[in-house]
Amino acid sequence: MLDRTCVLTLSCPDRPGIVAAVSTLLFEAGCNILDAQQYDDIETGRFFMRVVFARLDGAQTQEAIAAGIEALAQRFAMTINLSEQSRKKRVLLLVSKFDHCLADLLYRWRIGELPMEITGIVSNHERAAIASTDIGDLPFHHLPVTRQSKMEQEAEIWRIVQESKTDLVVLARYMQILSDGLSAKLAGRCINIHHSFLPGFKGARPYHQAHERGVKLIGATAHYVTSDLDEGPIIEQDVERISHRDTPGDLVRKGRDIERRVLARAVSHHLEDRILLNGKKTVVFTD
Template sequence: MLERTAILTLSCPNRPGIVAAVSTLLFEAGCNILDAQQFDDTETGRFFMRVVFNRLDEAQSQEAIAGSIATLAGRFAMDYTLREVAAKKRVMLLVSKFDHCLADLIYRWRIGELPMEISAIVSNHPSDSIASTDLDGLPFHHLPVTRQSKMEQEARIWQLAQETKTDLVVLARYMQILSDGLSAKLAGRCINIHHSFLPGFKGAKPYHQAHERGVKLIGATAHYVTSDLDEGPIIEQDVERISHRDTPDDLVRKGRDIERRVLARAVLHHLEDRVLLNGKKTVVFTD
């Protein structure tokens, strides 16, 4: 039934009748609702909803349903997305020398845990610098970055994203700060993993900063990229307890495990249309 299953996400100013209007539309179109989640943000007055539905035997065509949803969206001033589940998103992975997140994402993709297509892997280092990751059969692009070539290489990344019809860019420990221009082009579809529990310990060497402060918990944060460094809307976080016996190297080692699972969860949430932007924050409809 995957080819007949779709996901609708929407956000709009809150008012009575939104849920009834959506469910009535799908019922009259001959669809069955499989899962529905909603959230009313009383602080902003906005309403958020995610609906998974499938078309039954006598249902309208997907095109007709899409047209009806577009009309409804105009009526309620909705921002919305509609995607058939069978249409997997195309993902570009950017990495530098630390490849533990890249290796984890590729493994989860190969075993079917991440429903995506890898459109490209881009690194500012040659492939032999990440030799511990199996890149067999995957399109790899070496785009070295210097102070002089940074803008040229960013233009190439953007061109590559367009050529490969990339839906999502993942900075899997890509140790380069994206320019304001590229960040704006990728708004809402570029995820970064930061090796710290934001908003604390931003920037370089957060584990060393945490060690100097004697923290008892370390963490990692996956967030959407914006022009403000490490300030983008947060998608997923996790922590692990440490002690005074742990050195900065211990924190880095333990942090790798947190980074892998946090980034994988954030990417999966995005792939399944579970993340809706809410200003500087996100609404994440988990299982």
């Protein structure tokens, strides 16, 4: 049934009858709802929903179901996304010298934990700089960048994204700030891991900033990239307790573990269509 299973996500102004309308449409189309989650944001007056459903024998065609959902979207002013669960999203990974997040994503991909197709790896450093990570025969693009060449380098990244039909770009500790132009082009489909529990300690050397302040918790934040540095909608976060005995180096070491698991969870949520944008925030439907 996997190749006949779809995920529908939607958001719209809240009003009575939305759940009933979606359920009725899918029932009349010959589908069976396998999982459904919903959320009413009282502050904004918006409604969010994620539905996993399967087409049964004798069900309408995928095209007919999509047309019905589109008509429903117009009726309720919905923003919708409909995807086949069997179709793996195509993902481009960007990395600099710190390759622990890259290595973790590749491991989870190889064991089948992250259902995605990797379209390539882009780095502003030569492949030797991430020699500790086995990237196999995945396409590797060395795109060095300077202040003078930034626009040309980003144009090449965008070319790779388009030609490879990439659905999602992951900044796996890619230590370059994307321009406003590229951030806009990748809106809603570019995830960054920031080695800090945002919104605190933004920018460079956050662990050293945290050490100087004597914090007792450090963390990491995965968020969608926007033109506002480290201000994009937050997807996932985690923390770890530290003490006065920990040096900045200890914080960096412990932080690597947090970064790996936070980024992996954020990527997994995106691959499974669990994230819906809610202004500057997100609604994440977890299990």
